[in-house]
Amino acid sequence: MSIRALEAFHAVVTLGSVAAAAEQLHVTQPAVSHMLKSLADATGLTLFRKQGRRLVLTEDGQVFFNDVSSALNVLSGLQASAKSIRSARTGNVRLGAIPVVADHILPDLLGCYMKNNSDIGISLEVVELHRAINLLDAGSIDIAILSGSPPDHFKVHAAFPGNTVLVAPPGHFEEEQAKISLSDIQEAPFIALSAGSPFRYALDQHLAAHNLSLNIRAQFRTQSAIAGLVAAGAGISILDRSVVAKRRFDVQVLEFGPPLQWSFQLLTRKTGILSTAAEHLIEFLQIQFARQTGPQ
Incomplete structure (x- = not known):
């Protein structure tokens, strides 16, 4: 029992003739007649009786047609679902x-x-x-x-790439200081990410490579928490620019060198x-x- 035969049966019933069904399905009339016969053989049901030149559904055919309609609706839904999955819409x-x-x-x-x-x-x-x-x-x-x-x-x-910047409390640095050297902030109270974080590791390696150190006053787990502390005047820090890009925190944002790559x-x-x-x-x-x- 093929899906194509079910579609042919459904088309004949809904359109009223083999000729109309053949046109809708883009096949010949003999092909539709052959599919109807194969479907009758597969189901063991008498699906139609002839009334003049017309095909009329039998009672068994009507019951089967209702089930075929439901099945084709389900199939159509499955095809739409597969299409949505392929196109990543679901x-x-x-x-x-x-x-x-x-x-x-x-x-x-x-x-x-x-x-x-x-x-x-x-x-x-x-x-x-x-x-x-x-x-x-x-x-x-x-x-x-x-x-x-x-x-x-x-x-x-x-x-x-990340984009790291030096952040400081408002007014901490002179406005004309567009870029700060890390060697000039070694004594300033510095708020760092907790040891063990990838960013902290990258910063520690960067400092060691340039024979620099920082006066770490406190350590916190998130850059957002550090930005809040800097805004409150607790110290300075180096953070990813995305943390302060939308001016959520009232801090000075400055470039520094040598730059940190991460x-x-x-x-x-x-x-x-x-x-x-x-x-x-x-x-x-x-x-x-x-x-x-x-x-x-």
Whole structure:
């Protein structure tokens, strides 16, 4: 019993003739007649009786027609569902990202994406580096956006540079000081990210490479918390520009040298199959990251 034969049967009943059904299905009338016979043979039912030159449904044929209509509606829904999945218009994507990315970089990007892909659900977990790696390894998230050197068993789909700046309380530096040398702030009270974070590691390596040190007064887990402390006058810090880009914090933002290089990576597992929706989101993020010289 083929789907094509069911469609031919349905077309004959709804259109009233073999000729009309053949025209709709773009086949010959003998082909339609052959499909009706094969369907009758497959079901063991007498589907039509002749009334003059017309075909009229039998009672069995009417019951079968109702079921065929329901089945074809279901099939049409399945075809539409498959098309939506192929075009990534439906599905769910699970992301994990470190706080600076989740709080300050992704909201605008994901907001734009979700506006144009309303049937794709996105869940975002704000996680520290090691937790994100564990979740990605376990398949609990589809995509991770992290900093630092990724493990070898992850696939890097995109890497984009961070943009670090010196932040200070309002009025701390003279307005004409467009760029600050790190050697000039070694004695100033400095608020750092907690030891063990990729950003802190990059900063420590950067300082060591230039024989510099900082007067670390306090350590906190997130860059947002540090920006708030700087705004309150607790000290100065080095943060990613995205944290202070929208002027959420009342701080001075200055360039410094020698500049600190660090980056974010968009990662998935090398093994396993990504959903079409996840692949579509990765493509979107790759395009967005490629447009940036650094998070703004």
